[in-house]
Amino acid sequence: MMKIDNKITSGQLMAIIVNTIIGVGILSLPRDLVEALKTDGWILVLISGLLAIGSVTLITILVMKYPGKTVTEFGRNLITTPISDFCSILFLIYLLIFSAFVVRIFGEIVKMYLLRNTPIEFIIITMLITVAYIARAGIEAIGKFCVLVLPIVVIPIFFMGFVLLPELDFSNLLPVFKFKITDLLKGIPSTVFSFAGFEVILLFNAFVERPKKTLKYNLIGMVLIIFVYLFVFLISVMVFGVIETTHLIWPSMSLMEVIQFPGAFLENVQGVVMAQWVVLVFSTLAPLIYGSALIFDKLFRGNEHKYYVFPLMPIIFVLALVPDNIATAYDYIGKSTNILGTFVILVLPLLLLVVSLFKKNNKKGAVKNG
Amino acid sequence: MDKKVRLCILLIMFLVTSTLPGCWDKVEINExxxxxxxxxxxxxxxxxEEKVKGELGMEAKDKYTITYVFPNIEAVGKGGQGQPRFIVASVGMTPYETTRGLRTxxxxxxxxxxxxxxVIGEDVAKDSTMLKEMLDSVxxxxxxxxxxxxxxxxGKAEDILNVQSQFEPDIGLYISSISEASEGSARFNPLPLGELLKSLHGNKRTLMPRVVPGKNDLKVAGSAVIKNYQLIGWLGELENRGAMFLKNKVKADTVVVIDYDNKVVIPYVITESETKQTGTIEDGKIKLKYDIKMEGDLSQYKMDTSEDVMDDKFLRGVEKQVEEAVKMQLDNTVKKIQKEFKVDVIDAGEYFSKYKPHIWNTVKDDWENIFPDIEIEVTVDSKIRRIGLIK
Amino acid sequence: MIISTNINRNLEIIKKELVDCDDIVYRPIKVGQKQNFNMAFIYVDGLIDKELISEFGLEPLLLDARENKPNPQNIKDNLLELVEKGNIAVSEVKELKTIEEALENLLIGETLLLIDGYNKILMLSSRGWPMRGITEPQIETVVRGPRDGFNETVKVNATLVRRRIRDTKLKAKYIKIGTRSKTDVVVMYMEDIVNKKLIDEVMKRLKGITVDAIIGSGQIQHAIAGNSYSPFPEAQYTERPDVVAAALYEGRIGILVDNTPFSLIVPATITTLLQSAEDYYGSWYISSLVRIVRFFAIFLCLLFPALYIAMTSYHPGMLPTQLAIYVAATRDTVPFPAFIEAFIMEGTIELLRESGSRLAGPIGTTIGIVGGLVIGQAAVEAGIVSPLMVIIVAVTTIASFAIPNYGLASGFRVLRFGMMAFAAFSGLYGIMLGLLLLATHLVQLNSFGIPYLSPLTNIGNNLRDLKDTLIRFPLQTMKKRPYFTQTIDETRMPGARNQGKKGDNSKDKKK
Known part of the structure; x- marks a missing residue:
């Protein structure tokens, strides 16, 4: 029968990617976009999306050459063990910082909207423990969970647009095409990072059963994300207008305050949206933390990632509490993920791909490890 | 073995986290x-008290008095006794601090x-600093x-909140239900906080609905004109309606015209109304044209008159009268807004910024001064669709 | 132990083994014209069909043998065979070679025939004990559908299933589970549909059961489960043969257990546990509606009290204003915080349920009504709980009865206390964490290798199973068997393509 053998399907990988990417970025995204390009922010979404797709294609092609192996493993073949291990460690640090960032912002928002007086440490610890449970369970559990949760992540966002229909003012999107190219280029770095998360393909493709289809599914996933982001941006601007959107720290959250169900059996839909959002963040954190434990495990050439999960928790916890307040939180962690992120998303895969092509050209009959 | 370990860890986690003094936010609902x-x-x-200066040495003494209304829980249940609601007031330097002061x-x-x-008191609205402080805290x-x-x-917000309405004991619900029942009237525009903030952030000007206290009820009609975060004047009920027409926000209202020949006063009920704007530059001057198309019913005539209401010519005559009446009101409103208040509360500039950005770019910085001089033309077209059950 | 040729010696051994078993009957007879052949019947009084034995066992030997005189030479050489093949008119006769075998068969309800001079014992099939008639199962009633249900005899049950599947590919394997109870268990499956690996796994697990006695099918269910720490059942159980038959066609395996009318169906996923037989007999509209109600019932059963605690203690902003004020007013008189109130009421309901199940018939129903209404009402008037709490608790209990599988409902019943605890210490956030932990657990659960949460756990071919989860699509659309069972033969409706098209006479021409 289907054994528990740590394999996922490409469909599940797609769900993992979509879930990882849609996390905390979606909350502040409309504001970033509007600050950069005002009503033309949607152009920025499309362009950043295309760049992200480019990167995804790059990464997917790379990992398809080494089915069954994570980047830590095949990196050693390509660019010598010390350098590869160093890169893997950088990747690991990147994942840890990213997780810390996500969990910190998550804590801030839960504190703001749900549990005002609860100390943020409590919120962070409880979330981390819950994520640890699924991270220890392994990639199969994460894959299935992400498929299960995918509709919960995606559908309410479109549903929200439907419900907000009376509040939408399409004219808020005018005027169009009034931006400067320099603004566009300046805006790209911050928006591309709303798409960050797909670098986990580098690690998880190793577990996919039939890797041939991954490219198709990955691209479908990215396109879906572009749609979601586009949608959120459009709704935000249509409801709030450009100026107000720049005022709100988390426009996507403020959107839910505007929703009013006719007949109102729920006075504030806030609660439901917050509940859904906890799931979103959980599904973002789980692959990240699992990925960190995995890298650790592969660095030591082991095969049991379970034991590395709990030790990583304190590290993330401490990192999450480093920024003193919310302003520095976005600042520090945002900046460090920018540098490390570019490395992981762009530099590393490009480097590995180039080297692999080079090696393949040199050696006939490349050694293929199943 | 592994499963057992896992289970133990789970149990421990659960116990630990549930026995932590973890109920910081738990407040019983009746408290x-x-x-x-x-x-x-x-x-x-x-x-x-006036003599005493605040600690900061400046004029940072108590500025705000804030009144809070909340229902009396004991009065709500079956066999409830006591007054239906509590009204408490508190004083402080800033809105937030005032609220905190109530805790004692x-x-x-x-x-x-x-x-x-x-509810914002008139005197707070007149003071731009106080208005800004208060809106930020909210x-x-x-x-x-x-x-x-x-x-x-x-007048004072306190007076409003102290009104003992015969319809609904809870002032908050009372006012908000009046605001929401704006279906029948365009004499005020309900303004949710989000909208208010949007227009203030954008342009520092807006129209806010006005509430007037009565003996045991309230009236919400007309609006306050806010420019640069300051109250500079009032628009009456009909003038407000005019402004609503210009902003394309009229849902339903009644226009009264008089049929002189038969000495009948005819109320024309607007059921639908749409306003279209077009703007151009003519002879170096900005010209804005508003086309208002209305549909409505004739809801009342007079018994036993010789006139046959169900007659096209007659109806057209009434229509024309309505059009003239509305146009006159609108012209008055426009004049008042442009000349007296000199502020673009009807968001005329928005039209240019969205549809004619190249024009907007030349005028936007100076819009405050340009607006009073622009030419605004209003045309009204009304139709009577239904006249009820009888002729 | 070997059977001796001396009948008395055999009788002695058997009697010694079965000393103090006064329900064993020993019937020695003398057969033959000259009454010189000693034989003995041994049987357990109450387990056999006495008429059968006396008419077809005793009578032929005692009477007919005298009338028909077989050749004496034949008798001398091969009395055993003569008796076995010639005289005994019983439908099934077997030769037994050891005492242990004989005793085993004796205790099942077969009759033993000892013949002097031979070292074999004949076993005559004579089972016939008092059993319950075929009645409608009490907890799985349908409005429209067959009313026969399993009873406690496994052979009868297997028959009921066979009546519905007249196919040579229906296999029924008998095994005995329980080292001492030696309970008969029948594993039924369709050979050309079911996945080979599945049936192998099931047989492996069944044979691996080492307990000494099997009293009910629940024991088997928990013994073959992969994860025994989970509150969720990994097998479906049913009293209805039509359910078993339908499941067999889906590529699943039925396990019928002697002495209990509840048979198991394996593998089970959460969607199958939410199905009832009625779903397939009605139109798809009503079935879909009912399924949605059940799904909603799970939600209520698990979360309603927890949500109450979260809303009133942590997030009253989410309730409509009027309701919030009303709840505050009613809770004003209650001395306890919301979650204590909830725990008290839920605890009381569990108590009532437990005591209600002790008392059968009219007393039980009365207690239920008395307990529920009166105590609830009195508690409200005494000011111990708020009326809203009573409503919530009542709705939760009713919701738990809407779930077709009692094991699943029990699982959620237990978990709701956990949810209440989570809500009590962290409000809605706590509930979400609890749900996430639950989802993580469910996602890892496998029933014989099939993910418990199929079809929701993958994007791919398994999506066709969605036609039968929340909404039941019309039967014409379900052309293939369910994906989750990984069957060999996927088509349910061969030739389905040609059905229903207008003006198409091909259906008539086929056949």
């Missing part, structure tokens, strides 16, 4: 005071998520919803 309405006024200290006097935990109405607060209705009181 909360559900604030439904808040009113803000300027604090008029008594003679003696009330045992309940103040809870703002059910707040329905924010916007930044995560408990106060963006759907809260904001109104300006003619």
């Amino acid at each position: 909360r005071a559900f604030i439904t309405a808040v009113g803000i006024d300027v604090y008029q200290p008594s003679k003696d 006097r009330l045992h309940q935990v103040l809870f703002f998520q059910h707040m329905k109405v924010l 916007e930044r607060n995560n408990e106060i919803n963006r759907k809260v209705n904001v109104l300006v009181a003619k």
Whole structure:
């Protein structure tokens, strides 16, 4: 029968990617976009999306050459063990910082909207423990969970647009095409990072059963994300207008305050949206933390990632509490993920791909490890 | 073995986390005071207090007096006794501090998520600093919803909130239900907090609905004109309607015309109305044209007159009268807004910024001064569709 | 132990083994014209069909043998065979070679025939004990559908299933589980549909059961489960043969257990546990509606009290204003915080349920009504709980009865206390964490290798199973068997393509 053998399907990988990417970025995204390009922010979404797709294609092609192996493993073949291990460690640090960032912002928002007086440490610890449970369970559990949760992540966002229909003012999107190219280029770095998360393909493709289809599914996933982001941006601007959107720290959250169900059996839909959002963040954190434990495990050439999960928790916890307040939180962690992120998303895969092509050209009959 | 370990860890985690003193946010529902309405006024200290300067040495003495209304829980249940609601006032330097000051006097935990109405006293609205402070504290607060209705009181907000309405004991619900029942009237525009903030952030000007206290009820009609975060004047009920026409926000209203021949006063009920704007530059001057198309019913005539209402010519005559009446009102409104107040509360500039950005770019910086001089033309076209059951 | 040729010696051994078993009957007879052949019947009084034995066992030997005189020579050489093949008119006769075998068969309800001079014992099939008639199962009633249900005899049950599947590919394997109870268990499956690996796994697990006695099918269910720490059942159980038959066609395996009318169906996923037989007999509209109600019932059963605690103690902003004020007013008189109130009421309901199940018939129903209404009402008036709490508790209990599988409902019943605890210490956030932990657990659960949460756990071919989860699509659309069972033969409706098209006579021409 289907054994528990740590394999996922490409469909599940797609769900993992979509879930990882849609996390905390979606909350502040409309504001970033509007600050950069005002009503033309949607152009920025499309362009950043295309760049992200480019990167995804790059990464997917790379990992398809080494089915069954994570980047830590095949990196050693390509660019010598010390350098590869160093890169893997950088990747690991990147994942840890990213997780810390996500969990910190998550804590801030839960504190703001749900549990005002609860100390943020409590919120962070409880979330981390819950994520640890699924991270220890392994990639199969994460894959299935992400498929299960995918509709919960995606559908309410479109549903929200439907419900907000009376509040939408399409004219808020005018005027169009009034931006400067320099603004566009300046805006790209911050928006591309709303798409960050797909670098986990580098690690998880190793577990996919039939890797041939991954490219198709990955691209479908990215396109879906572009749609979601586009949608959120459009709704935000249509409801709030450009100026107000720049005022709100988390426009996507403020959107839910505007929703009013006719007949109102729920006075504030806030609660439901917050509940859904906890799931979103959980599904973002789980692959990240699992990925960190995995890298650790592969660095030591082991095969049991379970034991590395709990030790990583304190590290993330401490990192999450480093920024003193919310302003520095976005600042520090945002900046460090920018540098490390570019490395992981762009530099590393490009480097590995180039080297692999080079090696393949040199050696006939490349050694293929199943 | 592994499963057992896992289970143990889970159990321990569960026990630990559930026995932690983890109920920071737990407040029993009956210990909360559900604030439904808040009113803000300027604090008029008594003679003696005026001499005392605040700690900061500047004029940072108590400026605000804020009134809070919340229902009396005991009066709500079966066999409830006591007054239906509590009204408490507090004084402080800033809105937030004022609220906090209340903690020394009330045992309940103040809870703002059910707040329905924010009433701003006239004197606060006239002071731009106070208005700005207050609006910031409300916007930044995560408990106060963006759907809260904001109104300006003619006089003191306190008086408004103290009115003992015969219809609905809870002032917050009372005012907000009037605001929401704007179906039948365009004499005021309901303004949720979100909308208010949007227009203020954008342009520093807006129209806020006005509320006037009566003996045991309230009237919400007309609006306050806010320019640069300051109240500079009022628009009456009909003038407000005019402004609503220009902003394309009229849902239903009644226009009264007089049939002189038969000495009948005819109310024309607007059922639908749409306003289209077009703007151009003519001879170096900006010209804005508003085309208003209305549809409505004739709801009342007079018994036993010789006139046959169900006659096309007659109806057209009435239509023309309506058009003239409305146009006259609108022209008056436009004149008042342009000449007297000199502020673009009808968001005429928005049209240019969206549809004619190249024009907008040349004028936007100076819009405040240009607006009073632009030419605004209004044309009205009304149709009577239905006349009821009889001829 | 070997059987001796001396009948008396055999009788002695058997009697010694079965000393103090006064329900064993020993019937020695003398057969033959000259009454010189000693034989003995041994049987357990109550387990056999006495008429059968006396008419077809005793009578032929005692009477007919005298009338028909077989050749004496034949008798001398091969009395055993003569008796076995010639005289005994019983439908099934077997030769037994050891005492242990004989005793085993004796205790099942077969009759033993000892013949002097031979070292074999004949076993005559004579089972016939008092059993319950075929009645409608009490907890799985349908409005429209067959009313026969399993009873406690496994052979009868297997028959009921066979009546519905007249196919040579229906296999029924008998095994005995329980080292001492030696309970008969029948594993039924369709050979050309079911996945080979599945049936192998099931047989492996069944044979691996080492307990000494099997009293009910629940024991088997928990013994073959992969994860025994989970509150969720990994097998479906039913009293209805039509359910078993339908499941067999889906590529699943039925396990019928002697002495209990509850048979198991394996593998089970959460969607199958939410199905009832009625779903397939009605139209798809009503079935879909009912399924949605059940799904909603799970939600209520698990979360309603927890949500109450979260809303009143942590997030009253989410309730409509009027309701919030009303709840506050009613809770004003209650001395306890919300979660204590909830725990008290839920605890009381569990108590009532437990005591209600002790008392059968009219007393039980009365207690239920008395307990529920009166105590609830009195508690409200005494000011111990608020009326809203009573409503919530009542709705939760009713919701738990809407779930077709009692094991699943029990699982959620237990978990709701956990949810209440989570809500009590962290409000809605706590509930979400609890749900996430639950989802993580469910996602890892496998029933014989099939993910418990199929079809929701993958994007791919398994999506066709969605036609039968929340909404039941019309039967014409379900052309293939369910994906989750990984069957060999996927088509349910061969030739389905040609059905229903207008003006198409091909259906008539086929056949």
